Amino acid sequence: MKLYPTIGLEIHAELLTNSKVFCTCSAEFGGEPNSRCCPVCSGLPGTLPVLNAKAVEYIIKAGYIMNCEISRFTKWDRKNYFYPDLPKAYQISQMPRPVCLGGHVDVTVDGEQKTMRINRIHLEEDAGKLVHDDIERVSLADYNRCGIPLIEIVTEPDFHSAAEVVAFFEKIRMMLQYAGVCDGKLEQGSMRCDVNISLAEKGSDKLGTRTEVKNLNSTKAIQRAIEYEIYRQTELIENGERVVQETLHFNDATGETSSLRSKEDAHDYRYFPDPDIPPIIFTEEELSAIKADIPEMPEQRVARYTGEYGISAADAKVLTDSKPISDFFEEAIRVYNNPKPVATFIVVELMRRINLGELDLDDMKFTAEDFAKLIELGESGKISKDNRKIILREMIESGKKPADIAEEQQLWIKEDNELLEKTINDIMAANPKAVEQYRSGETKVFGFLMGQCNKILRGAASPASVKAMLEEKLKG
Amino acid sequence: MDLKKQTLGSLREMLDTKQISAAELCKEYFERIKTTDSQVLGYITVTEEEAMKNAAKAQEAIDKGEAKSLTGIPLAIKDNICTDGIRTTCASNMLGNFIPPYDACVIEKLKADDYVLLGKTSMDEFAMGGSTQTSAFAKTKNPFDLTRVPGGSSGGSAAVVSAAMAPAALGSDTGGSIRQPASFCGVTGLKPTYGRVSRYGLVAFASSLDQIGPIANSAVDCGTILNTICGKDSRDATSANKPAEDFNAKVGKDIKGMKIALPKEFFAESTDEEVKTAVLAAAKKYEEMGAVLVDCSMKSLKYAVAAYYLVASAEAASNLSRFDGIKYGLRGEGRTFDEMIRDSRSRGFGDEVKRRILLGNYALSSGYYDAYYLKALALKQQIIKEYNEIFENADIILTPTAPTVAYKIGEQETDPVKMYLADICTVTVNIASLPAISVPCGYNADGMPIGMSLVGRKWDEATLIQAADAFEKSFDRRYSEV
Incomplete structure (x- = not known):
């Protein structure tokens, strides 16, 4: 008997409005309790x-990007407990009249594209937070989060593995960030996921008894909770026991549900x-105005990057997979309109620093403008490309301007023609065989000679001038 | 000064012509309260200190010639309307210690006029009841007969106006809570169109039905107060954005040709003979003044009380859930949240409130929602339809305000269903969001006041005040002897 999981999701996302959904209090994260x-x-x-009109606008945007139908008539209900x-x-x-109905989002899992259906998206308010003090034996209530606007995205049971769920969750998170309706900061609880999961024999048209794991607030927790539930339910069924329909809590420390x-x-x-x-009651005009106001989504950015800028599809995907990175790129090319080298240096060097944990885009000492200036210095031959990495490291640490760092560390290419000529003469004299080879038509040795020169010159001349003079001298 | 004979108009004139200062006027009322309220028990909180401050501020405006219509006028406020820094109890042990950190919208508007706050009046607990005998703090008595109820739930407001312990007061009306006590106490009470007055700061009983309104000695006084308290409020999404108007603008205009409808179901057997006679005599008087009487019918009236109690109790059950002892109000005991909440609510609420919470939660619970709540909503639509049909051929509707005069204290409280049925004449007005005014129109053999209700089209308070005023001018009104 091969058991097959069927999974449906309820994803809660906090909206990025300035004020709460039913009053004028700040909706910002944190703050002193109450x-x-x-x-x-x-x-x-x-x-x-x-009702906060902005929150309504945001849920409509969320609906449009997930291909939902927007209800022309919508209302609010009280859920009493x-x-x-x-x-x-x-x-x-x-309850019966959510803002968004229907909808679907495509995800790619293991190279395969799948369409996941959305049942509905509705707008509601968040609750406060309780802090339990076991020593004083008291519970304290903090109402700062109370009334933060939340959308609840309810999917159809279209998922059959943890990987599909995680891919979908990440995709939704990215789309909401691009649409400007949710910051997607999981560590601040901006998105939480409830997972409904049941097992049945593959091919069976009957679903098994489902359990619901509540409040998973990271992709890791989602993955682990689903895998644990599949394991737990499989064990139960294979041992001839029954799965009980219940609501579960996932314990991050033990990796188990209770x-x-x-x-x-x-x-x-x-x-x-x-x-x-x-x-x-929405009018068509209101809805089309909101739709027209939806910012560029990742697919559109990829198309622009590959089409207009000639960036490779792989690099374009890396850039757009993270909205903060993509926004950083956009800002940089506004200052220095040379997208390809900017993109390359982001993908190769900046991302590496971020992945190494040396840099956090949310908390940086330098700006996209500084970064753009750095690329420009390299492209215009004022510094060597290798030295860009040294300057970037210093920018990360001190936040100093790239030109100031080049000055302090004497990284400018000096264009010392005397030294250049002497160096080339010395190298040619020391490598007569290579010179001979070049002159007899084996031009590929040029790179070797060029490298020898640069090793000695170390930024005392730009690569372009080295190349020009070396060529001239070789031709005799 | 004979406080009983005063109207807001007469007080305005005395203040503006400096026959009396705002402080002196205010003292006159506190003297009256001191000698009288120990018998009537109309007030829960008397705010003499606050009043003297208000009066001083009002006097400055009067002296500068900047008096508005309510400047220096003392008023009583029902104790479910929030007053910044002044205890607002809803006559419940649950909120016995609750001091709101904000004013209701209506209080802000009255303050902008420099009114004077005399105190907070008693009521049925959380406005649930028609006798003011469910008040946890002051079981108000009827000034016409201290052994009888003043009506409710705004019984305190009606009684203090009737006993001249305030020239006018604010009440709230969910199913008759302004009109019925006004009728029982022989004064005038106006329930405005739903949405006319902001509910912000009115402790909610049934949100889709609640409306704040005035209780006073005349229809014109009601109009004067409504002029001040009405208007759109950004904090109440159900308040309506209507152009400003003077609700007393039609006062004194001939009512000749006005069509007054008398729905026969309101004059059924269950209505007291003396009440019927008095209201029909009033109709006759209107006819003599040139109005045209129209016979009509409201077939769904027999279902109205049931529909009203389902909707009102459902909303109340939800609205009153916030009283859990966690944030404010009475805090019970217990080892867990659930135990503590249960103890708070068991001790904080009285029997009538508990009864309605149970009823409301029952009506909303799964499996019963369609049969009760949805059916009640369907009836609401039917009642609105029947009112619209009547108004196709009438300008206003005339009915008794209550089937009986004020009854003896202790007489009806043992049978809740009987008490609920007594709301038959008033509840449809709230269900249909209409304005209505109760005006004294006679006295029974025991000398107890009888009230009639005029019901108008939505937003047509001005015609109600015009018609009510026309009757009042021809009516020999009696004052309580307390």
């Missing part, structure tokens, strides 16, 4: 929620239309 809340988001009696991090004891969410509540303990959320928030 410094970013007001009578409205802390649920004081008499206060009322007012008691929990200390939920000040009103209900979450404002959407039960939060069973089906019998499931809440009855008593959804009903929120009478404080009037439904919205």
Whole structure:
């Protein structure tokens, strides 16, 4: 019996609005506990929620990039349950009339393209956070996160492996970042994933009993939780036991899942239309204005990079796989409009530094403009290409301007013609055989002679002038 | 000074002509409160210190000739309307210690006029009830007969106006909570069109039905207050953006030709004979003034109370969930969250509130939602349709405000269903979002006041005030003797 997993996802993503979804408090991450809340988001009696229009705009953008249909009529509902991090004891969410319906996103897994269907995307509010102090034996509530706008992306059960889920999650994360609606910062909890998973015999048209693993907040956790659940459910089924329908928690430390509540303990959320928030009816004009405002998505950037700039498809993919990198590239070529060498140096050198952990794009001492200037110095022959790496390292460490570093470390190419001529004469004298070979037509030895000269000159002349004079002298 | 005979107009004139200062006027009311409220129990909190500060500020404006219509006018505020720095209890042990850090929108507007706050009035707990006997702090009595209820839920507001402990007050109306106590206490109460007045800062009972409105000695006084408190508020998405208007603009204009509809179901057997007689006599008087009476019918009225209690309780159950003892209000005990929340709510809420929370949660729970909540919403649409049909051939509708006069304290509280059915005359107005005004129109053999209700088209408060004022001018109103 070969068991086959079927997986569906609920992905929560926090929207990048300045203010919260139903009040004017800052929606920024962090802050002193309870410094970013007001009578409205802390649920004081008499206060009322007012919908943030920007959040609505953002979920519509999210819907469009995932090929959803946008409901012309949408409304909000109350999801009622008691929990200390939920000040009103209900979450404002959407039940029968979400903003986005249907939709699909393509992902490539192991070289194979697959289409994953989206069931719906709705807009809701985040809850606060509880901090449990086991020593004092108290629980403290922080309502800063309360009322941050969240979209919940619900997929169809179209996934059959952890790799597919991870590829999809990463793709969604990148798309939301490009659309400017979510920062995708997993370490700040900007995106969380609930995974529904069941096993059945391959080819069977009946699905097995599913479990739901809640609140996975990294791709690693998603991967491990799915793999563990597949293992656990397989063991159960193969031992003739039954999988129990329940909600699970994934423990990062042990790599195992444990039960939060069973089906019998499931809440009855008593959804009903929120009478404080009037439904919205969108006009075609409003929707097309929002659609027109969606920024360039990664596929479009790749096309531009390969088409207009002549960058290789592989490099274009590396550049666009990370929006911060791609944005850095865009900024650099605005200052120095020579995309190919800028792209190459990013892919080869900058990415290497980032991958080595020497550099964090979010927290850099230099700007894309400085970086562009560095490339320009190399391309115009003012410094040698090798020395660009030395200068970049210094920029990473001190944040000094590339020209200042070249000056301090004397990395300028000096164009010392006397030294150049002497060096070439010396090298030619020391390598008569090579000179002879060149003159008899074996021009490939030119590179060897050139290298010998550069070794001695070390930036005292630009490669172009070395090449010119050496050629002249060889021709005699 | 005979406070009973005063209107906002007469007080305005005395203040503007310096016959009395704002501080002196305010003291007159506190004297009256001191001698009278121990019998009536209309106030939960009396705010003398705050009032004297308000009065001083008002006097400055008056002296500079910058008085607005409510400058220096003392008012009482129902205790479910938030007042910055002043305890707002909703007459519940749950909020006995709750001091809001903000003003309701209506309070901001009154403050902009430099009104004077006399105090916070009692009510049924969380505005749930029609007798003010579910108040945890002040079981208000009817000034016409202290052994009777003042009505509710705005019973405190109606009673303090009736007993001249305030010239006017704010109440809130979810299913009749302004009109019925106004009727029981022999004063005038206006429930504005839903959306006319911001609900920001009104502690929610049933959000789709709640509306703040005035209780006063005349329809014109109600109009004066509504002029100040109405308007779009960016903090209440259900408040409407309507052009400014003077709700008293039509006062004094001839009502000749005005079509007044009398839906027969409101005059059924369950309505007290003396009430019917008084309201029909009022109709007769309108006819004498040149109005045209129109017979009409509202077939779904018999389902209205059921529909109302399902919708109102469902919303209430959700609205009152926030009272969990975690952030403010009464904090219970327990080893876990669940235990603590349970203890807070068990101790904080009274029986009537618990009854409605249970009813509301039942109506919303899975398996029952379609049968109860959705059906109630369908009835709402039906009631709106029937009102629209009546208004095709009428300008206003005339009904009794309540099937009976104020009953004896302790008489009806044992039978909740009977109490709910007494709301039959008022609830459809809230369901259909319409404006309505209750005006005293007679007295029964015991001398208890009888009220009639005029119901208008959406946003047509001005016609209601015009018609109510026309009647008031011809009516020999009595004052309570307390």
